[in-house]
Amino acid sequence: MILRLQTTKVGKIRFASHRDIAKVWERSLRRAEIPLVYSEGFSPRPKIAFGLALPTGAESECEYLDFHLDDQKYETSNISSIPEVLTKVLPEGIAITGMVKMQSKYISLQQSVTSTVWEIQVKENIEVVNKWVNLVLNSKELIVERTRKGKKVVDDIRPYIREIELLESTLMKRPIIQAELKTQPRSLRPSEFLTSAEPNLTMVKLRRLKQFIDTGDNQIDPLDLGDCLDFDLELCSP
Amino acid sequence: MSSIWQTLEGYLDLVEKPARYIGLEQGAQTPSHKQSNVAWLLTYPDVYEVGLPNQGLQILYEILNESPIAEAERAYAPWVDLEEIMRRERIPLFSVDTHRPANEFDVIAFNLSSELVYTNLINCLDLAGVPVMSSDRDGKHPLIGAGGHCVYNPEPLADIVDFFALGDGEEVVSDITGVIHQFKSSKSVSQNRHELLLELSRIEGVYVPSMYESTYDMNGAQILKPINDEVPELIEKRTIIDLEEWPYPKEQLVPITEVVHDRLNVEVFRGCTRGCRFCQAGMITRPVRERSDEQVRTMIQSGLKRTGYDEVALTSLSTADYSGIKDVVEETVADPVNCGQVSISLPSLRVDAFTVDIAASIQNARRTGLTFAPEAGTWRMRQVINKLIREEDLYGAVESAFSQGWRRMKLYFLIGLPTETDEDTLGIARLAANCVAIGKRYTSAASVTVSVGGFVPKPFTPFQWFGQNTLEELNRKVHMLKDEVRKTKGVKLKWHDPKATLVEGILSRGDRRLGEVLKEVWSTGGTFQEWSEYFNLDLWISAMEKADLEYEWFAYRHRNVEEPLPWDHLDAGLYKDFLWQEWRDALEEKGLEDCRWTPCYDCGACTGYGLDHVVASTSPPVGGSQGTWQDLDNGSFAPQLLQISSKAR
Numbered sequence: 001m002i003l004r005l006q007t008t009k010v011g012k013i014r015f016a017s018h019r020d021i022a023k024v025w026e027r028s029l030r031r032a033e034i035p036l037v038y039s040e041g042f043s044p045r046p047k048i049a050f051g052l053a054l055p056t057g058a059e060s061e062c063e064y065l066d067f068h069l070d071d072q073k074y075e076t077s078n079i080s081s082i083p084e085v086l087t088k089v090l091p092e093g094i095a096i097t098g099m100v101k102m103q104s105k106y107i108s109l110q111q112s113v114t115s116t117v118w119e120i121q122v123k124e125n126i127e128v129v130n131k132w133v134n135l136v137l138n139s140k141e142l143i144v145e146r147t148r149k150g151k152k153v154v155d156d157i158r159p160y161i162r163e164i165e166l167l168e169s170t171l172m173k174r175p176i177i178q179a180e181l182k183t184q185p186r187s188l189r190p191s192e193f194l195t196s197a198e199p200n201l202t203m204v205k206l207r208r209l210k211q212f213i214d215t216g217d218n219q220i221d222p223l224d225l226g227d228c229l230d231f232d233l234e235l236c237s238p
Numbered sequence: 239m240s241s242i243w244q245t246l247e248g249y250l251d252l253v254e255k256p257a258r259y260i261g262l263e264q265g266a267q268t269p270s271h272k273q274s275n276v277a278w279l280l281t282y283p284d285v286y287e288v289g290l291p292n293q294g295l296q297i298l299y300e301i302l303n304e305s306p307i308a309e310a311e312r313a314y315a316p317w318v319d320l321e322e323i324m325r326r327e328r329i330p331l332f333s334v335d336t337h338r339p340a341n342e343f344d345v346i347a348f349n350l351s352s353e354l355v356y357t358n359l360i361n362c363l364d365l366a367g368v369p370v371m372s373s374d375r376d377g378k379h380p381l382i383g384a385g386g387h388c389v390y391n392p393e394p395l396a397d398i399v400d401f402f403a404l405g406d407g408e409e410v411v412s413d414i415t416g417v418i419h420q421f422k423s424s425k426s427v428s429q430n431r432h433e434l435l436l437e438l439s440r441i442e443g444v445y446v447p448s449m450y451e452s453t454y455d456m457n458g459a460q461i462l463k464p465i466n467d468e469v470p471e472l473i474e475k476r477t478i479i480d481l482e483e484w485p486y487p488k489e490q491l492v493p494i495t496e497v498v499h500d501r502l503n504v505e506v507f508r509g510c511t512r513g514c515r516f517c518q519a520g521m522i523t524r525p526v527r528e529r530s531d532e533q534v535r536t537m538i539q540s541g542l543k544r545t546g547y548d549e550v551a552l553t554s555l556s557t558a559d560y561s562g563i564k565d566v567v568e569e570t571v572a573d574p575v576n577c578g579q580v581s582i583s584l585p586s587l588r589v590d591a592f593t594v595d596i597a598a599s600i601q602n603a604r605r606t607g608l609t610f611a612p613e614a615g616t617w618r619m620r621q622v623i624n625k626l627i628r629e630e631d632l633y634g635a636v637e638s639a640f641s642q643g644w645r646r647m648k649l650y651f652l653i654g655l656p657t658e659t660d661e662d663t664l665g666i667a668r669l670a671a672n673c674v675a676i677g678k679r680y681t682s683a684a685s686v687t688v689s690v691g692g693f694v695p696k697p698f699t700p701f702q703w704f705g706q707n708t709l710e711e712l713n714r715k716v717h718m719l720k721d722e723v724r725k726t727k728g729v730k731l732k733w734h735d736p737k738a739t740l741v742e743g744i745l746s747r748g749d750r751r752l753g754e755v756l757k758e759v760w761s762t763g764g765t766f767q768e769w770s771e772y773f774n775l776d777l778w779i780s781a782m783e784k785a786d787l788e789y790e791w792f793a794y795r796h797r798n799v800e801e802p803l804p805w806d807h808l809d810a811g812l813y814k815d816f817l818w819q820e821w822r823d824a825l826e827e828k829g830l831e832d833c834r835w836t837p838c839y840d841c842g843a844c845t846g847y848g849l850d851h852v853v854a855s856t857s858p859p860v861g862g863s864q865g866t867w868q869d870l871d872n873g874s875f876a877p878q879l880l881q882i883s884s885k886a887r
Contacts, residue, residue, distance in 0.1 A: 012243075012247075012261070012262055013260070013262060013494065015256035015257050015259070016257045017495070019496075020257055020494055020495045024494060026546070027545065027547065029546075030548065031543070031544065031546035033543075044579070056256065056257075057250065057251045057256065089264075089546070091262050091264065091494060
């Protein structure tokens with residue numbers, strides 16, 4: 001059985017890399033005694049699939065992962081206790097915020113997520129940022145140069161920018177850009193986004209707020225693709 | 239309690255591997271700072287991923303945090319990128335547990351496992367805002383302590399560190415805590431620092447260098463005298479008698495980010511009686527104290543369950559010698575809870591086919607490399623160092639490994655050993671070539687990596703009187719080996735930089751005068767000296783010159799039996815005349831048996847303490863030239879077939 005989890009990544013743990021977090025999950029599932037299906041071959045690994053990598057240092061309210069539960073070794077009536085059991089073994093800053101059961105045939109997170117919403121705190125003052133946002137929104141194309149596999153590539157990133165909203169942090173009085181950036185056919189990184197117009201903005205803090213799957217007529221959450229499971233989210237607050 | 243996290247956080251996006259600085263390990267403690275408690279900052283003076291797995295530090299961390307009057311946090315040396323930011327932004331050295339500044343602790347205690355980290359210790363003090371020289375510190379500064387294998391000659395750091403703890407730390411940390419706690423609650427620590435240090439110097443196993451005055455004899459050898467008769471003349475190392483009473487770490491730290499030895503570690507025994515004459519660890523940790531196999535099994539099972547690791551290492555100086563090895567390994571592998579997904583590693587394999595069979599049975603899941611340590615290339619040389627491995631046993635082990643599917647192995651050797659001839663050095667290449675020849679019978683991809691390190695004589699070993707090979711001599715031997723190894727396809731040579739070996743040699747047997755040298759090297763930028771990209775011999779040479787000291791005198795000179803040694807005031811449990819006899823026997827190429835299963839030869843380790851080797855089983859492990867059938871006479875015999883195949887290469 002394949003289960004999809006939604007989790008947060010906030011606080012100190014934001015400095016752990018995507019790779020580090022993958023290992024944390026592997027060990028946490030083992031500690032929670034949740035048996036997983038293993039891959040075949042010379043070096044069998046538990047089947048866990050992660051969504052789009054979050055840059056090291058960024059926080060998130062919506063990370064996803066899919067794992068293959070070994071139903072032969074697990075009493076399926078206990079499934080609803082999984083979030084609670086996992087919460088006890090996960091490090092501070094990773095909390096489970098949702099869980100669904102996936103259909104046996106499904107598209108991986110990497111392939112299915114089409115856009116993500118970012119909250120980007122920047123250093124520049126609100127006037128500069130306001131001008132910058134308007135410039136970006138009014139541009140027909142935004143050509144950036146980037147290095148890909150050692151080669152310089154020129155790219156128009158304007159089509160990757162779906163929405164931008166400008167807010168002001170109440171606490172720090174720093175401008176916050178909320179931007180929905182597309183992840184297909186490639187992912188536009190927030191750092192790249194900030195270089196899309198002059199002057200390039202300086203990122204202070206980054207947080208992923210949402211991930212969306214575009215179904216053609218709708219923007220849905222990756223959890224919407226699974227079947228709801230009955231469990232008590234209250235028990236998952238650390 | 240203050241925390242520098244708010245400030246630090248803003249800079250972590252700018253450094254490499256920021257997860258080094260966040261703590262959050264499973265098992266980490268966040269002590270609530272109690273004013274009357276003795277607060278320890280256990281510091282490993284190297285980067286996080288090297289320091290975190292250190293078991294000694296983790297053991298003390300738990301013991302101290304269990305105490306009602308102590309609390310402990312951990313710190314590691316920040317990497318150069320963060321250090322630059324810390325110096326610029328005035329962020330002090332901090333604990334990773336609660337990000338508390340280092341100078342708010344009562345004690346900053348360092349683990350010293352290599353001489354090359356000494357300048358990092360100094361750097362950590364400086365980053366903590368603590369004066370480097372102990373004479374410049376007063377009551378408002380933390381006490382600076384150190385433990386670990388290097389403190390068997392602590393003299394190079396004698397003017398920097400306030401106290402050293404010799405031997406096993408499990409009991410002595412509580413004794414030290416007790417004394418400091420008493421001072422904290424009854425007297426003012428700040429006004430009675432000297433009194434406190436004096437009191438610490440009277441704890442068994444604690445050496446307070448400022449209580450001793452150094453003089454130098456006409457030959458320049460250091461002699462220490464206690465400043466008064468309240469201070470002990472001889473400081474004996476601490477030894478815990480029953481390892482079983484100390485099943486630590488109970489909650490091994492599981493880091494968020496990748497570290498070296500990233501697995502569950504279970505110490506199966508402490509001490510070693512193989513008697514390899516070059517090996518300091520084997521000498522200073524005697525006697526052998528094994529854990530019962532029940533306890534080992536419990537520690538493995540509960541450890542795996544608690545940590546979520548899928549690999550467990552059974553650690554010791556020679557794990558294949560553990561009396562219960564076979565049963566423990568087999569039961570762990572067979573345990574249905576482990577679902578066939580747990581692998582076991584034995585970090586120190588004995589060179590024989592039997593242990594390879596064990597390795598094969600336990601590495602079914604993921605087969606990693608195999609490493610053997612014959613240490614020397616000829617039987618004559620191995621008799622000198624008392625590493626009595628027969629050539630045929632090595633080939634048996636190698637054959638067994640190749641036949642069971644391994645394609646690569648690593649062989650460890652030392653060069654620059656006492657009495658070494660070029661024939662001995664070249665013997666390394668010959669052994670390696672023969673191993674490849676065996677491997678070729680099983681796979682065309684067979685390869686052997688030969689790793690050579692220059693020998694550094696260490697205190698409290700029979701070789702403590704030996705003058706280390708010069709830099710030029712070690713370089714010559716490395717080149718000679720390089721040329722020889724090139725002749726055989728499939729043999730790769732790796733070597734430890736002889737320049738680093740020289741610095742290790744200076745410090746290993748150095749005296750107090752080297753404190754100035756360390757400070758000079760540090761102040762000219764010489765930190766992270768165990769990292770080849772930062773190691774710089776020139777800094778050391780010029781610092782020695784500036785202090786008017788000859789490095790040749792410290793490293794290259796043979797000592798005679800009358801010469802006072804800088805560690806003569808310390809007692810590692812070994813009789814000096816035993817060590818000297820061993821030195822004479824080494825020169826005569828006479829081996830010595832393992833005393834675990836043969837009669838006692840009175841090295842002093844057991845007798846001095848009224849205890850005995852503690853072994854889980856009274857019968858020795860099966861097989862192997864160093865098991866029951868230790869062969870002191872005939873080890874150079876090599877099977878005929880091999881001689882032919884190696885000629886045919």
